[in-house]
Amino acid sequence: MARKTIEERLVEAEQRLKQIKEQxxxxxxxxxxxxxxxxxxxxxxxxxxxxxxxxxxxxxxADKGFLLGALLDAAQRQQDQQYAARCKAMGDALLNQQENENRSSAAAQAQG
Incomplete structure (x- = not known):
């Protein structure tokens, strides 16, 4: 078995490098x-x-323009501490109510 020349080994190394780069x-x-x-x-x-x-x-x-306007108004007024607290309280109350209803519904389904 003949030894590979340095040129042949270099070509093989370049091909292997090309494969590795592609991978x-x-x-x-x-x-x-x-x-x-x-x-x-x-x-x-x-x-x-x-x-x-x-x-x-x-x-x-709701009309898209109205909805967007309401959101823009809220975005402008969110720095007002009282406004932000009132909005958060209303939102949290509805989210809690929804969560309780979901729990009750899931419990009823599990029993039924």
Whole structure:
């Protein structure tokens, strides 16, 4: 068996390096795609949760302009401590009520 020349070994090493670089490129592309997909799912989930708040507030049939205006007004007024506390208290009360109803419903289904 003849020994490989230095040139042949160099060509093989360059080919192996090229393969390794391609594998690394593909792995990075897969990781980026997975990250992008995860971010899209998180964004969709966040939007669904926010939409759920609109449903809970019974504003699903509200005019889009009105709804956006109300949100913009709240955004401007959120620095007002009394306003923010009043809004939070109303929201927390409804969320707690909804949570209690969900628990009662789940318990009734488990018994039935």
């Amino acid at each position: 690394a490129r593909k792995r990075k592309a897969r990781e980026q795609a997975a990250t992008k997909q995860r971010e899209r799912k998180e964004d969709a989930n966040r939007k669904i949760r926010l939409g759920g708040l609109v449903v809970l507030a019974q504003l699903t049939d």
